[in-house]
Amino acid sequence: MKKNILLLSCLSVLAMGCNENARQVEDVDADAIALADSTNLQPALESISAADLLAHTTVLASDAFEGRAPGSVGEDSTVAYLTRQFKKLGLQPGNPDGSYVQKVPMFGYTPTPTASFTANGKKIQLNFPDDYVAVTRRFVPNVDLKNTEMVFVGYGVVAPEYGWDDYKGLDVKGKTIVMLVNDPPIPDASNPNKLDSTMFGGKAMTYYGRWTYKYEVAAEKGAAAAIIIHETGPAGYPYEVLSGSHSREGFDISAANKNMHRAEIEAWITEPKARELFTALGRNFDDLKMAARQKEFKPVPLKATASFTLKNKLREVQSQNVIAKLEGSDPDLKNEYVVYTAHWDHLGKDPSLQGDQVYNGALDNASGTAGLLEIAKAFSEMKTKPKRSILFLAVTAEEKGLLGSKYYANNPLYPLSKTVANINMDVLNAYGPTEDVVVVGYGNSTLEDVLAQEAATQNRHIVPEATPENGSFYRSDHFEFAKQGVPALYAESGVKARNQPADYVTKWNENYTANDYHKLTDEVRDDWNLEGAVEDLQLFLRVGYRVANTEKMPEWKPGTEFKAKREETLSKASASKK
Numbered sequence: 001m002k003k004n005i006l007l008l009s010c011l012s013v014l015a016m017g018c019n020e021n022a023r024q025v026e027d028v029d030a031d032a033i034a035l036a037d038s039t040n041l042q043p044a045l046e047s048i049s050a051a052d053l054l055a056h057t058t059v060l061a062s063d064a065f066e067g068r069a070p071g072s073v074g075e076d077s078t079v080a081y082l083t084r085q086f087k088k089l090g091l092q093p094g095n096p097d098g099s100y101v102q103k104v105p106m107f108g109y110t111p112t113p114t115a116s117f118t119a120n121g122k123k124i125q126l127n128f129p130d131d132y133v134a135v136t137r138r139f140v141p142n143v144d145l146k147n148t149e150m151v152f153v154g155y156g157v158v159a160p161e162y163g164w165d166d167y168k169g170l171d172v173k174g175k176t177i178v179m180l181v182n183d184p185p186i187p188d189a190s191n192p193n194k195l196d197s198t199m200f201g202g203k204a205m206t207y208y209g210r211w212t213y214k215y216e217v218a219a220e221k222g223a224a225a226a227i228i229i230h231e232t233g234p235a236g237y238p239y240e241v242l243s244g245s246h247s248r249e250g251f252d253i254s255a256a257n258k259n260m261h262r263a264e265i266e267a268w269i270t271e272p273k274a275r276e277l278f279t280a281l282g283r284n285f286d287d288l289k290m291a292a293r294q295k296e297f298k299p300v301p302l303k304a305t306a307s308f309t310l311k312n313k314l315r316e317v318q319s320q321n322v323i324a325k326l327e328g329s330d331p332d333l334k335n336e337y338v339v340y341t342a343h344w345d346h347l348g349k350d351p352s353l354q355g356d357q358v359y360n361g362a363l364d365n366a367s368g369t370a371g372l373l374e375i376a377k378a379f380s381e382m383k384t385k386p387k388r389s390i391l392f393l394a395v396t397a398e399e400k401g402l403l404g405s406k407y408y409a410n411n412p413l414y415p416l417s418k419t420v421a422n423i424n425m426d427v428l429n430a431y432g433p434t435e436d437v438v439v440v441g442y443g444n445s446t447l448e449d450v451l452a453q454e455a456a457t458q459n460r461h462i463v464p465e466a467t468p469e470n471g472s473f474y475r476s477d478h479f480e481f482a483k484q485g486v487p488a489l490y491a492e493s494g495v496k497a498r499n500q501p502a503d504y505v506t507k508w509n510e511n512y513t514a515n516d517y518h519k520l521t522d523e524v525r526d527d528w529n530l531e532g533a534v535e536d537l538q539l540f541l542r543v544g545y546r547v548a549n550t551e552k553m554p555e556w557k558p559g560t561e562f563k564a565k566r567e568e569t570l571s572k573a574s575a576s577k578k
Contacts (some may be wrong), residue, residue: 044378050530056370061362069348071317086324094323119280133246134267139258154292173222183209205471225265236470330387342368343398367428386548405477417573424478429493429532436494441473485566
């Protein structure tokens with residue numbers, strides 16, 4: 001799960017949402033609304049229950065499932081459970097080969113790294129995983145980098161459309177590059193307290209700020225090692241999320257070249273350790289950050305070297321996405337698809353721990369997977385099926401880098417040109433009903449207009465996420481569909497709880513982030529209130545039902561970075577018919 005749950009600003013978000021709502025609820029399709037209010041839909045909505053949602057979550061988050069790690073007995077149990085449930089609902093196998101699974105070939109790697117810097121002749125030892133984490137995504141048993149030159153490359157961004165290049169032609173082949181997290185935050189020239197909305201999405205993060213992008217460019221440039229400096233504020237999550245995830249087995253999709261195109265080392269270091277490095281070099285970390293916010297910034301060769309050795313425990317893993325299908329009722333539209341997604345995996349089990357060893361992942365994301373089953377049940381109980389077909393896709397290895405959804409999006413079982421929308425669920429609401437609905441990646445697609453219209457039937461309204469700079473849109477499975485041009489919706493419960501203090505949700509989320517997120521304590525709790533989750537699932541059902549029955553397909557809005565890819569995909573599909 002890569003959910004944005006830090007520092008939600010209720011009042012400002014609500015105000016923006018209320019002002020925008022009237023604009024969003026336009027171009028209403030009267031026929032679709034009539035369908036949404038029909039007696040066909042109401043029994044389906046009522047079939048979604050807190051009791052069933054809790055029951056599925058409790059099973060999936062039980063110790064018997066061992067934290068649902070890919071390539072483990074926990075995966076076997078999870079895939080078997082989901083398959084049984086889909087069969088029980090009378091849904092068809094989602095794979096055209098007649099099965100409920102899509103094989104996802106991956107390899108597992110467990111790194112044992114050591115690392116050090118030498119700055120002005122002084123050796124700076126790094127302790128794993130407290131000071132840094134490091135992996136190689138190459139399918140190799142060992143990496144040995146000795147005394148590689150270090151270069152600070154600002155934010156590590158090359159964005160021609162913004163006239164931005166942090167490398168400025170510097171050859172970094174064989175070197176270790178050091179980068180800041182997120183996009184460059186460019187101040188507005190007329191108001192230094194605001195960010196320039198014309199640069200890197202303003203307050204919102206673009207893909208240039210995503211760590212995956214930074215490592216991709218580092219590899220293209222030939223860097224031997226790429227280090228990102230972690231800062232909790234900009235990143236949106238504490239360093240412990242990284243140390244917890246990277247100190248156990250990781251995964252990547254198998255490639256024919258064994259991923260030899262990747263940098264040898266991909267690493268993160270803590271902000272204190274970065275400051276120690278720059279201080280040893282006689283440089284000020286904050287001054288370098290300010291310099292990196294300018295287009296004129298040039299990479300800074302450091303009088304320092306980095307050394308890494310890494311031993312990799314490797315294994316080949318055949319993981320699985322689980323997929324079921326509800327065939328549409330319209331002969332002309334049943335070969336088009338609405339896809340609901342949720343990731344079934346979590347962090348697994350750590351036998352080295354004393355006492356509790358299982359990362360149960362109850363909210364993250366047994367709850368979302370349970371929600372997928374509830375929506376599947378609701379659709380299966382409709383007397384008149386929707387015109388388009390519905391796919392229910394539980395993906396693997398989201399926690400390892402969105403690998404299951406990435407594999408599906410690059411190896412789709414149904415044409416992406418015929419995939420009209422993706423609706424994603426990642427961590428459901430356990431704190432009760434809300435007056436609003438948060439849209440992650442606000443302003444991207446017409447799916448939001450449908451969401452706004454359907455939210456109004458629940459006396460709710462949609463609002464943008466409060467911290468788009470954390471890049472939550474790029475941190476869950478819908479993003480892999482968006483990258484391939486498929487209109488995607490990722491929405492969450494809002495920030496204003498019904499009949500609760502104004503800061504109730506903010507405090508609840510802050511507590512979850514600090515104490516449970518990616519920790520052993522993410523377990524089913526007696527004090528959960530799943531009525532808000534039920535309301536959200538009913539809303540997602542309404543949206544999918546509308547899309548499945550409305551002739552016009554959802555679209556990306558003008559200026560959205562995924563619009564060109566969608567148009568290219570549809571154009572190629574159209575040309576192939578001629």
